[in-house]
């Protein structure tokens with residue numbers, strides 16, 4: 001049985017404490033250990049893939065984008081720089097404060113970028129595109145499916161998600177990792193079956209348009225772009 005409130009409270013506390021320090025460093029450019037460096041490189045590839053998709057459509061200045069679980073703004077800041085109107089939110093106040101500071105440093109004009117501290121399932125409004133990268137890994141599949149349904153209800157045209165896919169190889173690697181607990185260990189990480197995620201997207205009125213997979217030694221992220229099918 002799952003308890004969404006407990007899971008959210010654990011994740012929120014983590015990203016306001018040790019998780020904040022760990023991920024702020026991974027999503028930065030200072031010294032990190034080898035595993036963290038590998039995750040930094042993999043995560044940047046995921047960000048670059050999504051930005052590449054959006055830029056190739058050549059309409060970023062016309063788009064309203066909701067970045068749900070924005071972290072330190074790794075996606076929101078470059079998208080705002082490219083002219084999109086961004087609503088970025090995260091359950092962790094510390095992450096949002098860091099994102100705001102980075103935006104103030106990196107953007108000449110922050111007028112198109114709004115931040116909020118909010119659970120993604122409490123978000124309201126309508127956006128051309130809703131994006132949620134590397135957040136579903138923190139929740140069991142049943143809860144992730146509820147999140148996809150809610151995020152879908154906010155998306156007028158498109159929902160872009162990334163998640164750790166549940167494949168045989170990754171399940172084995174995860175098991176091996178459990179034999180070597182160490183300082184690089186984070187919160188619980190949940191993998192999701194791609195066919196389950198796609199079925200949920202279909203049920204909520206979306207069809208898959210573009211896909212990608214980022215794989216490094218320690219970072220695995222399947223990226224799906226789903227567009228409204230009706």
Ligand code: SAM
Nearest residue numbers: 015069070071074090091092119120133134135
């Ligand atoms: N999406 C960002 C990126 O790719 O750079 C951050 C990814 S980080 C691994 C996961 C983020 O999801 C954290 O900042 C965490 O606080 C946020 N998060 C977790 N659960 C959330 C929820 N229920 N609502 C909003 N944000 C959430």
